[in-house]
Amino acid sequence: MLLGKIVHLKLLMHTDVEKLYRIIQRDPSITSYLIGGLNTLRDYERIVKKTLAEHQAGTVFPFVVIDNRFNQIIGSSRLYNYQAKERTIELGHTWYAPEARGTLVNTECKWLLLQYAFETLNVVRVQIKTDLRNQRAQRAIEKLGAVKEGVLRNERQLDDGYVRDAVVYSIIATEWSEVSENLQARLSQLI
Numbered sequence: 312m313l314l315g316k317i318v319h320l321k322l323l324m325h326t327d328v329e330k331l332y333r334i335i336q337r338d339p340s341i342t343s344y345l346i347g348g349l350n351t352l353r354d355y356e357r358i359v360k361k362t363l364a365e366h367q368a369g370t371v372f373p374f375v376v377i378d379n380r381f382n383q384i385i386g387s388s389r390l391y392n393y394q395a396k397e398r399t400i401e402l403g404h405t406w407y408a409p410e411a412r413g414t415l416v417n418t419e420c421k422w423l424l425l426q427y428a429f430e431t432l433n434v435v436r437v438q439i440k441t442d443l444r445n446q447r448a449q450r451a452i453e454k455l456g457a458v459k460e461g462v463l464r465n466e467r468q469l470d471d472g473y474v475r476d477a478v479v480y481s482i483i484a485t486e487w488s489e490v491s492e493n494l495q496a497r498l499s500q501l502i
Contacts, residue, residue: 313374313423316498317415320374320423322366323387327375328352328359330384334408341406343445362389369393372427376407376420385411388420390428390437398435400428405448412447415498421455422494429487436483440466443476452480456490 313320332355335341365371370393376386386407393400402424407416428434439457441448453459457480466477482490 313427315419315423316379317419318376318379318385318423320376320388320420323359323362323373323375323389325356325359325363327384328356331355331359331375331387334384334386335406338409365391369395373404374424376411376416378411378416385416386420388424390424390432392438393432393434395432398433399438400432400434400436401438401440402428403439403441417451418454418494418497422491422498425455425482425487425494426491429484429491434484436481439480439482440477441480443478449478455482456486456493457482458486 312322329352332352335355362371362373366373371389371391372393373389373391374387375384376388377383378385386405388402388405390400390402391404402421405417405420411417425437428437439452439455440463441452443462460479460481463477463479465474468474
């Protein structure tokens, strides 16, 4: 478990599927830029089953985001594509309930995940990708202090057939101290 003042992150479990899916049902726009199709509860169960198998293999660290005030799940995020030998990982698959957007939830969630990646897993690079069309995510990633590296053209075809371009960002180990200080300062000013 990763503990913050606003949220805490716990490893995703199969028992979380229905709670997460209920959030998605309240606001279908959540799935606008997600890679996997989430049209039904069964779709989400399939994705969680695959994710939990990847976690068992040691390549994915999937978390649910829990609001500390109400002890209620408000979203999901993960570290994935962990390459222990190369010491790299990706951060993503992040989404939140509408009431959590525009708050410090994302700032604290990302700080907790980045801290885990750099200080526990001892990675040298965290990569973050987002759909080129997703301007909100790009702004949020840039607020973290990640460096924009470029655009991967035709990065993948989505379930709906759309071929997306992905914007690639990264934070490297030598930047982590400054990024961490900036995120903590943002959190302390507004908490």
